[in-house]
Amino acid sequence: MVGHLSELHGLPVHDFAPDAPAGDLPPAGSVAWRLSFNPYVDDGPKGGFEGLWRMFTETVDTAAVRALVIGQWGEVSEYGPDFVVEMLTSDTERFPSLEAVFIGDVTFEEAEISWIEQSDVTPVLEAYPRLREFGVRGGTGLVFRPVRHEHLRTLRFESGGLPGGVVRGVAASDLPALEELELWLGVTDYGGDATVADLAPILTGERLPALRSLGLTDSELQDEIAAAVASAPVVARLHTLDLSMGTLTDTGAEALLSGQPLTHLTKLDLSHHFLSDAMMARIREELEGAGVDVDLSDQEKPEEHNGETWRYVAVSE
Template sequence: MTEVKLGIGYDEFEDGQRIGTEIEKLSSSPESTSISSLIIGDWGQAYENSSEEVVDALVKYSASFPALRKLFIGEMGFEECEISWITQSDLSALLPTFPELQSLTIQGGNELSLSQLHHDKLEELIIISGGLGKGVLENIATGRLPNLRKLELYLGVDNYGFDGSVDDIFPIIQPGKFPKLTYLGLKNSEIQDEIAEAIADAPILNQLETLDLSLGTLSDKGGEALLASDRIKGLKALNLSHHYMSDEMMERWRKSGLPVDVSDKQESEDGDDWRYPSITE
């Protein structure tokens, strides 16, 4: 597998370099036809410039990347741009442009849209954000991804863009929506307890191998709902790490015999009930 990462630093952007030009240069290089994984980092002051130029350039020069199977849009550290500040755009045009694409990872939920989420071969969709808008959840719920095997959503908090509720998640976990799905991550959420209660007895668990509810604000309330579920017992892995469950609840999980990760216990701030997901800003 040939993997390439492109990005524009702050100084480079100030000097006039543009991500569209870098994609054009890559498309004309001898290695372009063998690139199977492409990572797009900072496209130049991403806190105020959207990823639209990235999308336009990839669509324009797509014929130069016939081997592309994995695409990551927005891979950048906090020193370049905080996750919640990354300005995305409608990435839908990338899907028909790369019909052989198997994996799409997106970092940053600000202005993100997947208005036409249709792809026959996409197996993996990961969206990392400090706050994912309910519009994107609706895009996923109404999309068509018959080959999807892994769906991983970092939902975040309302201060940084999450404006949905568990009602916006229900359509995603309906039976038959993603018939090949075996890994479901509904994580990094400020409503982790509500999600746990909603999914604890959901029929979709019958087809899953892994349920990932990590990095959020899960407490004994959500833990109790999961522990009482018979469907949970069929999982090969249950990730509840970074949680706010009590020592007593953790011990019950350890004695359950289930393949569960309850590591990284958090403490409520200043002894009150304020709980935070792992990734916000």
């Protein structure tokens, strides 16, 4: 289950209410402002999301705004946020202090993650060269082109199926300040067609010299990813490695334990997995005994259907 963000860039998320008195609004730089237009609510602002945006920029001191969360922009399962990206990138002079943006803060009650239509979000990074944190939820129609960005520290893509083109775009980007990267890779049935080979440039770490936290999660290829991570150069300088939410089995865990040392990690997240009790005990002995915080919660059991074994990721549809 994927819920609304409660914070972004260390700031609590605050919903912008168009009918709230100006005196009741928090200081512009003290919160992450969430803008969301639900087309099924009768008392929504005139002009839809565009009207909400206009009211926001006229009411709030946008020069002090540090973080923006974009929720529903209307029928999110019918059309993407191209016009939202256009408004955001054409109003850069209004947001000289902007440090963080998240596009697609939509819950399953509003639209399943696989139903969220996205767009080319690269212009946001191109328009805000001093942005420090950027995140997107939803993979359908999502485009991310290779960029060079000097100041981005956190990049996050949440999806039930992340397009291979997006993964390759990230892998080909030069992000010298990036400290945290999280990719929800998802499944092929929902567009997650990235391969382990697509991840290879990320795993070398050559374009990501500052990377300290890496999440390659929610994948039906979790065993293969674990095997690739086991010998990946970037791992030696990580403090957090996240391989959670996927279909990890004893095969992938064995590859991890047989590869390069992981005892330098502060945290290893393997939650939502298909590991045996014996393998869980071995991981705890070898890694927790060395001081690594290992998350082995949510042990799942494979399902048998018509003689076939089925394993499932945590987030797909």
